[in-house]
Amino acid sequence: AQSVTQLGSHVSVSEGALVLLRCNYSSSVPPYLFWYVQYPNQGLQLLLKYTTGATLVKGINGFEAEFKKSETSFHLTKPSAHMSDAAEYFCAVRAFTGGGNKLTFGTGTQLKVEL
Amino acid sequence: NAGVTQTPKFQVLKTGQSMTLQCAQDMNHEYMSWYRQDPGMGLRLIHYSVGAGITDQGEVPNGYNVSRSTTEDFPLRLLSAAPSQTSVYFCASSSGQGRPEAFFGQGTRLTVV
Numbered sequence: 001a002q003s004v005t006q007l008g009s010h011v012s013v014s015e016g017a018l019v020l021l022r023c024n025y026s027s028s029v030p031p032y033l034f035w036y037v038q039y040p041n042q043g044l045q046l047l048l049k050y051t052t053g054a055t056l057v058k059g060i061n062g063f064e065a066e067f068k069k070s071e072t073s074f075h076l077t078k079p080s081a082h083m084s085d086a087a088e089y090f091c092a093v094r095a096f097t098g099g100g101n102k103l104t105f106g107t108g109t110q111l112k113v114e115l
Numbered sequence: 116n117a118g119v120t121q122t123p124k125f126q127v128l129k130t131g132q133s134m135t136l137q138c139a140q141d142m143n144h145e146y147m148s149w150y151r152q153d154p155g156m157g158l159r160l161i162h163y164s165v166g167a168g169i170t171d172q173g174e175v176p177n178g179y180n181v182s183r184s185t186t187e188d189f190p191l192r193l194l195s196a197a198p199s200q201t202s203v204y205f206c207a208s209s210s211g212q213g214r215p216e217a218f219f220g221q222g223t224r225l226t227v228v
Contacts, residue, residue: 043219101146105157
């Protein structure tokens with residue numbers, strides 16, 4: 001069974017500071033990995049994904065994440081936070097084959113950006 | 116450019132009532148899923164479908180039924196609503212081939228009193 005752990009349910013950064021949201025997963029084989037963002041009262045929007053190939057993945061809005069197989073991690077970063085980045089962020093995994101494209105989500109990290 | 120459409124956006128039910136949450140996608144995706152979102156618990160899979168006529172249970176299926184008669188539609192039925200089913204419900208779809216990411220609807224906020 002797959003699982004996802006997001007360390008820190010709430011993260012607060014200053015505008016212009018580095019954003020680091022942590023995600024660790026457990027899976028018997030390297031899975032597909034995703035980060036989604038959810039703004040208040042909205043659905044989930046894909047930020048970025050790792051499938052195969054390059055382990056550093058760039059997404060929308062200046063975010064990127066690095067797949068580290070040895071650490072079973074997929075941490076999300078952004079060099080300089082903006083007020084508009086305040087939202088909830090979810091890390092998710094999906095089995096590489098089969099499984100009907102079922103996603104397993106972490107419990108989410110609420111990002112607050114302060115002036 | 117509709118993507119995944121969920122109706123209604125908000126609903127209040129009394130305990131014991133039944134209702135159907137609608138979900139439709141216009142991307143010809145094979146896979147569709149229903150999740151519920153509760154504070155501090157992330158999203159949990161209720162039911163999913165790998166194609167028309169094929170459904171299966173997810174992590175938290177009790178109290179919910181689904182069917183998939185067409186590729187486009189995947190309704191979620193609450194048989195006898197309970198306060199524990201107060202949640203935000205999301206429908207998602209994906210193609211599964213080449214692009215494994217899921218596309219989500221805007222959600223249905225359900226309150227059971």
